[in-house]
Amino acid sequence: MENSANNIQLEMNFNTPSGNRFRRCLERGVFTVLFEHSAPGRELTDQEAARRLAQLEKQVLAIRDMPVALALTDRKNSDSSRRAVEYAALLPEKNRNAHLIYLSGRNTSQESMGGLIAQAVSSNLSNLVAVSGESRPGETSKNVSEMEFCESINTLRSMHNTTVPQPFFAGATVNGHLNSAPALYSSLFKLIKKFNSGAEFAVTQAGFDMAQLDAVRKYLSWRGYHQALIARLMLLTPERVEKIIANAMPGITISEDFLAILEKELQFSASQFEAAQYRRLELQAAGCKLLGYSGIQIAGADTPQKIAIAAERIARALKEFTTLQQWADEYKFYMARSDMAPADEHFYLFEDLLTGKTGDTSTPPLTEFTVPELSFFKRCGDMARRFLFPEVDTQDADERRWLKKLLAGCRGCRNCRLPQTQFYCTERCPKRLANGICGGVRHNGLCEIGNQSCVHLAIWQSAEKRKMCDTLENNFIPPGN
Numbered sequence: 001m002e003n004s005a006n007n008i009q010l011e012m013n014f015n016t017p018s019g020n021r022f023r024r025c026l027e028r029g030v031f032t033v034l035f036e037h038s039a040p041g042r043e044l045t046d047q048e049a050a051r052r053l054a055q056l057e058k059q060v061l062a063i064r065d066m067p068v069a070l071a072l073t074d075r076k077n078s079d080s081s082r083r084a085v086e087y088a089a090l091l092p093e094k095n096r097n098a099h100l101i102y103l104s105g106r107n108t109s110q111e112s113m114g115g116l117i118a119q120a121v122s123s124n125l126s127n128l129v130a131v132s133g134e135s136r137p138g139e140t141s142k143n144v145s146e147m148e149f150c151e152s153i154n155t156l157r158s159m160h161n162t163t164v165p166q167p168f169f170a171g172a173t174v175n176g177h178l179n180s181a182p183a184l185y186s187s188l189f190k191l192i193k194k195f196n197s198g199a200e201f202a203v204t205q206a207g208f209d210m211a212q213l214d215a216v217r218k219y220l221s222w223r224g225y226h227q228a229l230i231a232r233l234m235l236l237t238p239e240r241v242e243k244i245i246a247n248a249m250p251g252i253t254i255s256e257d258f259l260a261i262l263e264k265e266l267q268f269s270a271s272q273f274e275a276a277q278y279r280r281l282e283l284q285a286a287g288c289k290l291l292g293y294s295g296i297q298i299a300g301a302d303t304p305q306k307i308a309i310a311a312e313r314i315a316r317a318l319k320e321f322t323t324l325q326q327w328a329d330e331y332k333f334y335m336a337r338s339d340m341a342p343a344d345e346h347f348y349l350f351e352d353l354l355t356g357k358t359g360d361t362s363t364p365p366l367t368e369f370t371v372p373e374l375s376f377f378k379r380c381g382d383m384a385r386r387f388l389f390p391e392v393d394t395q396d397a398d399e400r401r402w403l404k405k406l407l408a409g410c411r412g413c414r415n416c417r418l419p420q421t422q423f424y425c426t427e428r429c430p431k432r433l434a435n436g437i438c439g440g441v442r443h444n445g446l447c448e449i450g451n452q453s454c455v456h457l458a459i460w461q462s463a464e465k466r467k468m469c470d471t472l473e474n475n476f477i478p479p480g481n
């Protein structure tokens, strides 16, 4: 393992065109560390943006202990920022495929996404992660539904269908930090659909529960999906803690016990608070490696100084912990054996987590769960839709329009897909995602935006009752148009 890491560093040292370093690291099982950085606004000149990016790149490529690279995120803070593929094109061409570039579907039509993919091809960018995109604090369901979201599955399929001289290394994301069975299974089934649509690796949503990371890796291996997994970790600041508490970071939740730890840390001096965050990051990084993750992506360390400190601490932790048991004892002690699941939902895929030997591939039995029962009114609605609309996907969109509006909340899209979505209209999702849940769903299954339940949970519930969950992983649902 060490030799592979050194070989990869050597290839970079000789300043030769590096091919796809990121892909090679993942394929050879070399633990890789990515530092997240958002594309800046257009008020910066290309020259200034390139200068800042070059500083970060110089810092990450100078690290010798392990392969380190950048993860350039897309449409994270503003829709008027540069797109990540444009920003990445400011990097020297020979290094571009050392890094990971995101493609966000937020406020992006299918056609524009095609343009971004073409831009990636012409800039020789191969490592692309497709995401559907997230809402921003203060946005309502109405604001979001007025925007176009290009669903990650559609982006992956477009990438798969694009003829390129050098094949893409396509990635997807998954929210594994969910504590209700419907939300977690919906999320995992969607990830499997992404794998079936061409994703070759996955990055998890940021979270702090190592047991959930262990569960996701174990579950996927048990299902025969051995694609590389990268865990997204977050270096916390007091501002970020506040944002998480205010629910302003879609898909990220902290438990009451963990919040109590953070509140205690917030009483420390600024430097002590920071030291506590770096120690937690070290432990999480070492844990991810021992749990079988192929790498980590760190949010919140996006200056050359923070990257240097975090990389040094991570390299030290990777040497400090050599067995899962040794790591788990220290991690549980550091976290004061806190309950990392929020009080209202406690579901884990397996009961026995964060134990065993490093690299152990045996899987404990899955935790049993009960599929929630539909209320009487919902059952009646479900039966009525199945009885009245068995073939609406083959009929003119306007046929039975009022009945569809009354019984299925039809929003009048031109491509009815009710029979393919368990007779629930996916146009009710504010982002109009048809193929499954998004990463912003809250831990208990509530929609990222507003207080309604995610429509994809009702679809999962119905598919689970009818033993049709395979359709959630295999059937591609086209957009509504």
Ligand code: SF4
Binding pocket: 428, 429, 430, 431, 432, 433, 436, 437, 438, 439, 440, 441, 442, 446, 447, 448, 449, 453, 454, 455, 456
């Ligand atoms: S309905 Fe579900 S998939 Fe759609 S935005 Fe809300 S949480 Fe995401």
